Amino acid sequence: MIKCTKLVGICLLLLSLHGCKVQVSAPAGGSVISGSGNHNCASGRTCLVNVPGFGFSDTFTAVPKAGYVFTGWATGHRHFCAGETGSCVINPGPVASLESSDNSSLVKFYRDMRRMLADPQAIFYLRPVFSSEASRSATLSWSVPTTRANGSALAFGELAGYEIYITTEKSGTSKVIEIKNPQKISHNVSDLSPDTYHFAVSALDTNGLVSELSAVVTKTIR
Structure with missing residues (x-):
């Protein structure tokens, strides 16, 4: 299962240089935990996750504090799982065949993204949005x-x-x-x-x- 295929595709392209970096930001209303347990991010912290290669796969889940609810992943430039309300799966491996796809738009997307690799330190983002139950x-x-x-x-x-x-x-x-x-x-x-x-x-x-x-x-x- 792949969430946000195009963003994962960009991340895949960056792997050809120095790998993809995902900045996980957990606001005051809750934390983010990963299925592997290796990339947990506590409330109020900003954590950097390195995606070193095709073998990387992890599931990120937003966990609200008492009195808060998770309303979805934040939207914005280079944001993973933007607008979705479930767990976010980051798994670049299945996108490896994107350039040879029969879908011409995907091929064009892949090639266009290759031209964006001037900055190998580009960072992608994953940020949950929590709201107070009182505000709901x-x-x-x-x-x-x-x-x-x-x-x-x-x-x-x-x-x-x-x-x-x-x-x-x-x-x-x-x-x-x-x-x-x-x-x-x-x-x-x-x-x-x-x-x-x-x-x-x-x-x-x-x-x-x-x-x-x-x-x-x-x-x-x-």
Whole structure:
């Protein structure tokens, strides 16, 4: 299994000079461990991994600290496994036949990369992105309604609860959370995946009537 074939291909080309170097950067939210155990990188450290030849193969896994979650490998110039959310496999060996591929675009890519070898000390990067679990939640609050849409009074005893409507932009999902306690005027929505969320609240009375939606509030989870 090869992750990020083109970057591994560049790394393979560099092997013809001094080998490929991969800089692993583990931010404060967690660490990176390797399947071999030889290239572990602790939280807050930057580690340099030498890929000396075709026989190199290792799997890198991001491990978040308590209170953090792994959201994917960072994107950017010369970044391995950019945007992926699983373990990152670095294994240049299977790319050895790239230049003789029947795929003309791969052959062109290989030959173009050979012209980039002026700097044999070029470094590639592997960096996990961790986010705080607290930043993956949204706390909503509202006021107890005292009037109906027609302007008549709404007694507290007539109030049955609330409904929170949640929709997402990226995944296109929707969800309704029922709040059956009319005295509750806030709610925390936790464990939100990266997306842009839209929230609105409505009130319900004891006869099952539902109010109009509140103003929509939006939060983006990265």
